[in-house]
Amino acid sequence: DTGVSQNPRHKITKRGQNVTFRCDPISEHNRLYWYRQTLGQGPEFLTYFQNEAQLEKSRLLSDRFSAERPKGSFSTLEIQRTEQGDSAMYLCASRGTVQETQYFGPGTRLLVL
Amino acid sequence: GDSVTQMEGPVTLSEEAFLTINCTYTATGYPSLFWYVQYPGEGLQLLLKATKADDKGSNKGFEATYRKETTSFHLEKGSVQVSDSAVYFCALSERSSASKIIFGSGTRLSIRP
Numbered sequence: 001d002t003g004v005s006q007n008p009r010h011k012i013t014k015r016g017q018n019v020t021f022r023c024d025p026i027s028e029h030n031r032l033y034w035y036r037q038t039l040g041q042g043p044e045f046l047t048y049f050q051n052e053a054q055l056e057k058s059r060l061l062s063d064r065f066s067a068e069r070p071k072g073s074f075s076t077l078e079i080q081r082t083e084q085g086d087s088a089m090y091l092c093a094s095r096g097t098v099q100e101t102q103y104f105g106p107g108t109r110l111l112v113l
Numbered sequence: 114g115d116s117v118t119q120m121e122g123p124v125t126l127s128e129e130a131f132l133t134i135n136c137t138y139t140a141t142g143y144p145s146l147f148w149y150v151q152y153p154g155e156g157l158q159l160l161l162k163a164t165k166a167d168d169k170g171s172n173k174g175f176e177a178t179y180r181k182e183t184t185s186f187h188l189e190k191g192s193v194q195v196s197d198s199a200v201y202f203c204a205l206s207e208r209s210s211a212s213k214i215i216f217g218s219g220t221r222l223s224i225r226p
Contacts, residue, residue: 031212033213035214040218040219041218041219042117042202042204042216042217042218042219043157043202043214043216044216045213045214045215048211055211056211056213091156091157093157093214095212100145100164100206100212101159101162102206102212102214103159104149104156104157104158105156106155106156107156
């Protein structure tokens with residue numbers, strides 16, 4: 001059984017650089033979510049895909065952020081011109097159509113210097 | 114908007130003590146309620162859930178009851194173990210197409226042997 005996987009697990013970058021994270025959901029899950037978790041806080045919703053369609057985006061998702069799920073399988077989250085405030089854990093979750101439980105990946109921890 | 118408020122931590126207890134972590138919510142609709150747990154160095158895991166009023170979710174000795182009249186979903190365990198040390202998140206999900214999860218800020222629990 002392969003759960004949700006995320007790569008890389010850790011990323012250190014300099015301010016102003018672009019970064020891209022990947023999420024591979026559980027294979028039969030058509031819904032995919034991105035969340036952001038800062039230190040000492042709960043995860044906050046960023047965006048949601050149903051198959052390849054991005055159906056909802058949070059106001060937290062500034063124009064420097066873009067997410068894709070081109071074939072309805074894996075997803076990427078890109079942050080352009082990173083800022084120190086982008087330092088956080090980025091979590092991906094997936095779920096099936098009927099069962100409402102979301103299964104979370106281990107996250108990608110981003111540190112912007 | 115919808116929100117979750119949970120007991121601030123950290124909470125430190127001795128092994129075999131009784132645990133309560135308070136959680137209240139605000140929602141416009143009729144959400145599902147969850148407790149997620151994050152063990153040190155691991156990803157978020159669903160601990161238990163309840164989908165309608167008076168439902169009791171339970172798992173690993175933990176319980177929580179969906180109380181619509183008090184908009185609460187308090188987590189309890191009769192006898193905690195050292196292995197229960199983790200961060201616990203109360204959360205809700207509206208019954209919408211996105212079903213994004215809204216998390217509380219988390220409660221860190223430490224159990225002394």
